[in-house]
Amino acid sequence: MNLSVYTKEFGANIRLAYPVILGMLGHTLISVVDNIMVGRLGATELAAVSLGNSMVFIAMSVGIGFSTAITPMVAQGDAAKDTATVRSAFHHGLLLCTILGICLFGVVYLAKPLMQLMHQPQEVIELASPFVDWVAFSLVPMVIFQGYKQFADGMSQTKFAMYAVIASNIIHIGINYVLIYGAFGFPKLGIMGAALGTVISRLFMLAYMHIMLSRQEKMKQYFHGFSFSEIKKSMLKKITALGLPSSMQMLFEVALFTGAVWISGSIGKTNQAANQIALSLSSMTFMFGMGLSVAAMVRVGNQKGLRDYKNLQIVARSIFLLTLILEIGFALMFIAFHTILPHFFLNMENVAQLQDNTEVIAIASQLLIVAAIFQISDGLQVVVLGSLRGLQDVKLPTIITFIAYWVIGFPVSFYLGIYTELKAMGIWIGLLSGLTVAAIFLYLRFNYLTNKMIKSVGSDQSQSTEIIA
Template sequence: MFTGITPKASNPKPFPLFKRYTREFRYNITLSVPVILGMLGHTFVAFADNIMVGQLGTAELAAVSLGNSFVFIAMSLGIGFSTAITPLVAEADGAGLKEDGKRALKHGLVLCTVLGISLFGLILLMKPLMYLMDQPPEVVVLAIPYLDLVAFSLVPLIMFQAFKQFSEGLSQTKYPMYATILANVLNIILNYLLIFGSFGFPKLGIVGAAIGTLISRFVMLAFLWILLNKKKKFHFYVTGFNFKVLENKVMKKIINLGFPSALQMFFEVGIFTAAIWLSGVLGKNPQAANQIALNLSSMTFMFGMGLGVAAMIRVGNQKGLRDWGELRRIAQSIFFLTLILEVGFAILFLVCRFWFPTIYLDVDDITNQADNMEVIALAAQLLLVAAFFQISDGLQVVILGALRGLQDVKIPTGITFIAYWLIAFPISYYLGLHTQLGSTGIWIGLLAGLTASAIMLYLRFNYLTRKLALEAAGSSE
């Protein structure tokens, strides 16, 4: 049995307060690092894309931002839905029920495939919205052909997510990382060849970046399936599927977990997408600056996402064992580790906020020098705000992962809606479009929403786990 459960210490002597939590750091880091590296790989490719596309001009960079804003919304639904597989597999693993883990993978894979195809079709139908969003016309013209190809890449990506979430549910986080690293290396190579037309390849600009993304995601899916299929320890889980026989009970359970989880991610990605659109109303330079700050923030956010997966796995294991005291201690240990890490990122953003934006643009480009300098100055202002929301952003995603491990998804969905759309969006809209703050005002709204989300989600986790522990104690008496 694969398990993410650490053995209890044989020494009954109580641990000092901090050691109760810090002794879990090593295992939590070991579990989360492959996830973080895999997610960072995706973000690093976007980082490399932005640097390469940024050399073409600020309009091209804004076009990639606009096109990806549609894809990110659909991707959030697909990835959020697929996270339902992990707690089900982790709980089955903790309880020693291998058949239940296999059922979760089979039914999850079917649902993810259908969802990926559906989201691709939905994006194609939504393309005309670009002309109605008050975006710069030259940006829209560039964004549409880019969007067509990147939207299709959602199909293999969401199918990949089904296998990834299954593997992570068994605490085997390194295999999806291998597939992601391979795909990302391929993506960067293809992007370089096709964006600039190097080594005899056609010069396709941002369409070349889209082709690289599409090919690499198909390779990523194929590689992970082959890898899992060849590993003996996965043989029982990934072979002998009969897709003609689907159980309504299992389908319903995944949908009941997956749909609220998809909405949670949709609400958060949606508010950052709204920030892209609001920045576009201010002009192509604010939109390009927003893309730079968003890309940098996304890279640090992946650390929180990885720790959130670790929280989901370990909480799911303890749920299978019904050990609520250990569940609280382990989850709080991950929260504490996240806090320490995110404070470090906040300091990094504060110190390097003027230098980071210069990585994305050619500061020696005389033709576009005025635009480039404006974008760098705007991005530095946004990174100042981003430094402060590192802490709340990291904590909210890790606490959300712990709640998913508990399979508590409905109330957290309501919390994320309130935080992002009843708190963050009105503030971003007013400060961004109706005050002199502009782009900075948009990001102040994001800070307010993320902080509200972190506080409310923690209160929910604390209430729920205390209640479960008390109920368990009462039933044992």
């Protein structure tokens, strides 16, 4: 097939994806800003925020993954002009996200003893423990926000979440500055200032999203007349059946990266800090893949609602191609600036921390070479996964991601990181292997399903022709 068939879809893909990308970058920027601003205090503080955020990010991934069940259902209902389905998916999804956010806060709060069991440095644990309490609470508004966001994404209204996240980041940076460093007469709270900044900015983000969506003419009808009597067990089960495997897919990947943080922590705080720098940078470029994944979910869901399976396959493959081009560009950037980028995260003028910081930069520079390669696989696997969610195919992809990350990726990371001289570099080689396996087998699954759907429509049309004849 001519390449132009795919490239002509780039414009529609980018228009839908860029607000999501900016919004996802905003989510990541919260932890990146914490890392940069706290990194000025020292390597121990940076390692503590890394450890604390890794625990919270696992729970957040479950909430984000679960909420994605709302988007394909809304997108399919919107394309079919089925307002009842859209309303039901939104209301049931938002209720489930609220309950899940509260549960995740409780789980993270009670899970703090795991830091001791994972043999993390004691001085890091002492700083991380109170930090976790506050950032875990921010999961409640965060997951509820995701319910609103996924509804808006399914309606192809992706800009509102972008505005909410941008505004919350501005607030977050301001609060961080005054509370971490004690500026303008505020108390100097160190990493606790970063935790409070996260909580306040996420509460604002949720309030902004509700107010803006409820005022939109297209969406007003979905914000009136809510009643618990409308809640049906069948719809709760349907969303859960889609959301639970999706949350597991994201959990498996995020837990793999968290495992990398913990393995690097057991090697030493400089390896852990270096790992966090590389992870922060690669997470930012990964958000482009995440944004395109949402575009894939929405556009594939729309085409499924229209039963246009040939165009569905073209649209999805155009997103895969666009992702590949972008991720290769980022890979080249990482390779070109691998010795420069780590300096943004540490204060090299601090003489007391100079030896640790020099070692952190040397390790992080090496990790960025591996990150350059692995993010290509990471971007591809997430957009294919988005397309499969658009098809509402979640069970087998969950098994694929589990095997790729935990049967292949984690054992390689653990062995190379602990038992070889590669250390942090070995951990990232394991990440690369798991993501590459996931990308290959998820694409094979997508290709199989869409070819089967196209053949089934062709078969139905042939039978109709025979009947007419």
